[in-house]
Amino acid sequence: xxxxxxxxxxxxxxxxxxxxxxxxxxxxxxxxxxxxxxxxxxxxxxxxxxxxxxxxxxxxxxxxxxxxxxxxxxxxxxxxxxxxxxxxxxxxxxxxxxxxxxxxxxxxxxxxxxxxxxxxxxxxxxxxxxxxxxxxxxxxxxxxxxxxxxxxxxxxxxxxxxxxxxxxxxxxxxxxxxxxxxxxxxxxxxxxxxxxxxxxxxxxxxxxxxxxxxxxxxxxxxxxxxxxxxxxxxxxxxxxxxxxxxxxxxxxxxxxxxxxxxxxxxxxxxxxxxxxxxxxxxxxxxxxxxxxxxxxxxxxxxxxxxxxxxxxxxxxx
Amino acid sequence: xxxxxxxxxxxxxxxxxxxxxxxxxxxxxxxxxxxxxxxxxxxxxxxxxxxxxxxxxxxxxxxxxxxxxxxxxxxxxxxxxxxxxxxxxxxxxxxxxxxxxxxxxxxxxxxxxxxxxxxxxxxxxxxxxxxxxxxxxxxxxxxxxxxxxxxxxxxxxxxxxxxxxxxxxxxxxxxxxxxxxxxxxxxxxxxxxxxxxxxxxxxxxxxxxxxxxxxxxxxxxxxxxx
Numbered sequence: 001x002x003x004x005x006x007x008x009x010x011x012x013x014x015x016x017x018x019x020x021x022x023x024x025x026x027x028x029x030x031x032x033x034x035x036x037x038x039x040x041x042x043x044x045x046x047x048x049x050x051x052x053x054x055x056x057x058x059x060x061x062x063x064x065x066x067x068x069x070x071x072x073x074x075x076x077x078x079x080x081x082x083x084x085x086x087x088x089x090x091x092x093x094x095x096x097x098x099x100x101x102x103x104x105x106x107x108x109x110x111x112x113x114x115x116x117x118x119x120x121x122x123x124x125x126x127x128x129x130x131x132x133x134x135x136x137x138x139x140x141x142x143x144x145x146x147x148x149x150x151x152x153x154x155x156x157x158x159x160x161x162x163x164x165x166x167x168x169x170x171x172x173x174x175x176x177x178x179x180x181x182x183x184x185x186x187x188x189x190x191x192x193x194x195x196x197x198x199x200x201x202x203x204x205x206x207x208x209x210x211x212x213x214x215x216x217x218x219x220x221x222x223x224x225x226x227x228x229x230x231x232x233x234x235x236x237x238x239x240x241x242x243x244x245x246x247x248x249x250x251x252x253x254x255x256x257x258x259x260x261x262x263x264x265x266x267x268x269x270x271x272x273x274x275x276x277x278x279x280x281x282x283x284x285x286x287x288x289x290x291x292x293x294x295x296x297x298x299x300x301x302x303x304x305x306x307x308x309x310x311x312x313x314x315x316x317x
Numbered sequence: 318x319x320x321x322x323x324x325x326x327x328x329x330x331x332x333x334x335x336x337x338x339x340x341x342x343x344x345x346x347x348x349x350x351x352x353x354x355x356x357x358x359x360x361x362x363x364x365x366x367x368x369x370x371x372x373x374x375x376x377x378x379x380x381x382x383x384x385x386x387x388x389x390x391x392x393x394x395x396x397x398x399x400x401x402x403x404x405x406x407x408x409x410x411x412x413x414x415x416x417x418x419x420x421x422x423x424x425x426x427x428x429x430x431x432x433x434x435x436x437x438x439x440x441x442x443x444x445x446x447x448x449x450x451x452x453x454x455x456x457x458x459x460x461x462x463x464x465x466x467x468x469x470x471x472x473x474x475x476x477x478x479x480x481x482x483x484x485x486x487x488x489x490x491x492x493x494x495x496x497x498x499x500x501x502x503x504x505x506x507x508x509x510x511x512x513x514x515x516x517x518x519x520x521x522x523x524x525x526x527x528x529x530x531x532x533x534x535x536x537x538x539x540x541x542x543x
Contacts, residue, residue: 173331174328174331174332174334174335176334176335176337176338176339177338179335179338179339179342180338180342183342293422294421294422297422297425298349298422298425301345301425301426301428301429302342302345304429305341305342305345305429305432308432308433308436309338309341309456311436312436312452312455312456313334313337313338313452313453313456314334
């Protein structure tokens, strides 16, 4: 049994590493179709990554060791985060030790290091991007925590595996609070993944970029790792959304047959999720940076409302 | 806990709870909305959710008069009133009006406080009620209060009228969830009142604009001094 749990855990990690660039490519492809452009190939992110891995690293003269260490820390944080989220099975070896709050902590750790690295070289763009990232981060984090708390109140546990088990394998109950939490979570994940209403992942315009501004000084394999980490983050958030709001199809066991079925279902769900993300990005315009607090404040209020609605409607009186 | 929840609450009641939650969600969306056109579409959506929830209550409790009021909701609040409003804003050419109102996050915070108050106030009331949908009374009350708040914070005439109509939605929802609806005569009376009120307010819009060249209610304050 324990062997299966270890196997499922390793498989999840490998699938996250392999699938994340493909998910990124799929979102870009859908967006290109929706905007009437000719789409880049599905594996474009892989081509970019391999190109970057073959290039030399150029470091600024005053770059400290933190600047060089940051890409590895960010990448491992994101890889670990995608391994914690139960995507293929809830019987995972990490699940007793890492819960939803640890996951938020991992995201926060990665954010702190990317912000520090952005400020490290001392260019104006880097610190500008870092400040904006921290502004968005400190607003998005409480909202994300509130979403997790709503799901935890329902399942009486902050462990992601228990949450998924409660939602997917008990008697089917409609939880109105999850409708609120779902809207809040989508707003948070748009902001956290540097997507269109908050940030544009493809822009290099000085006044608007947030994520790109921070990593402007990176090159070669460092940049490749950061790009890979960004797509892992998108993958982790997509899987979180699936685990919290559409967990049907994630098995409790970890034997190879159910893992294979779960894998197929996961790919199907991710394809739909990626298309919806591309649709949102096509339909909405990027908002001014000073609108971001309003956007994320709304997400936080919705998450609070989700908890209130849960207490009113779902505690069975 | 969730196991017992599934056993105690029937599916139709769960569906009504979901509708109630969506109504509250739309209430907040209306509070945060700046554009008049989207406001009307949100109002239409709220009317539709109200129709669905009334229909579920009617079907699950065999109350045939609720079917009539559900039909009335569909006709008036989903089709007639949004149509009239759309025509009005086209004639007044305020279709793309973006309203200036004070700080939306503050309004939303006040809204949250109102929701907490409404939930607490409704708790003892819902203990008295014997209907399957009694838990939603708090949400209905919250919808009414949010619409009130929207009426207070808006400065233009059209959003204020939409807030007034949204308040009626909340009241109707409260009536359905607390007592399975009011007597038919009362319901018909209210529905027609709303329609007539809408027509009269539509005439008012034109009068206000003719007098002040704008639909901003703040201009009317000048009248007091004369």
